[in-house]
Amino acid sequence: MADQILDAKGLSCPLPILRTKKALKDLPTGGTLQVLATDPGAVKDFEAFCRTTGNQLMESKVEDKVYSFLIKRTA
Amino acid sequence: MSTSPLYILLCSGEHEKLQMAAMMASVGAVSERPVEVFVSMNAIFAFARGIEPAVRYHGGAFSRLLTEKRAPDAIALFRQGKELGDLKLWACSMALDVQGWDIDRLEDGLFDGALGLTKFLSDAEGGQFVTL
Numbered sequence: 001m002a003d004q005i006l007d008a009k010g011l012s013c014p015l016p017i018l019r020t021k022k023a024l025k026d027l028p029t030g031g032t033l034q035v036l037a038t039d040p041g042a043v044k045d046f047e048a049f050c051r052t053t054g055n056q057l058m059e060s061k062v063e064d065k066v067y068s069f070l071i072k073r074t075a
Numbered sequence: 076m077s078t079s080p081l082y083i084l085l086c087s088g089e090h091e092k093l094q095m096a097a098m099m100a101s102v103g104a105v106s107e108r109p110v111e112v113f114v115s116m117n118a119i120f121a122f123a124r125g126i127e128p129a130v131r132y133h134g135g136a137f138s139r140l141l142t143e144k145r146a147p148d149a150i151a152l153f154r155q156g157k158e159l160g161d162l163k164l165w166a167c168s169m170a171l172d173v174q175g176w177d178i179d180r181l182e183d184g185l186f187d188g189a190l191g192l193t194k195f196l197s198d199a200e201g202g203q204f205v206t207l
Binding site: 012013014015017018021022025048049052053054 | 078098101102105106107108144146147152155156158159160
């Protein structure tokens with residue numbers, strides 16, 4: 001269970017990433033954020049975002065066209 | 076992770092290019108990449124303070140789609156990039172001069188000042204350069 005959930009369903013690029021950045025700022029280091037999105041490009045976007053920002057993408061999955069990303073703030 | 080800065084030379088007033096510049100700038104900034112945007116030529120009009128979106132944004136077929144589908148506003152994306160990352164916007168001093176504008180004619184809180192092209196190009200030598 002994530003510490004915080006961000007519902008980014010229905011938002012188009014780049015809003016899911018921008019909203020995630022904002023949510024991560026408010027998390028303590030080690031905290032976890034689950035992001036829900038419907039943007040198909042989000043899978044690769046979140047991989048790249050976590051890689052460049054040093055945060056850990058713990059899980060990436062899709063169910064009924066809703067993408068779910070579990071991110072741990074490590075940076 | 077170390078990433079070279081991104082420098083965007085924004086000259087076009089077309090909605091589609093403004094939107095792409097805003098998207099690149101905001102995404103770059105939140106990905107912890109320093110970004111600088113130099114706004115000149117027709118692009119400067121889009122940053123005039125207090126104008127309505129219908130006046131600010133004009134373009135082709137995709138511009139109409141952006142409006143119809145309520146895509147994220149370009150000015151708002153620039154603002155979010157500044158809030159969440161290292162993003163600087165510079166107004167071209169020549170563009171302001173030929174308009175007879177000072178920086179206060181531009182959207183509040185977006186611009187870090189006026190700059191000449193020489194300085195911008197000099198700073199951009201160490202980064203990735205994109206022109207829109």
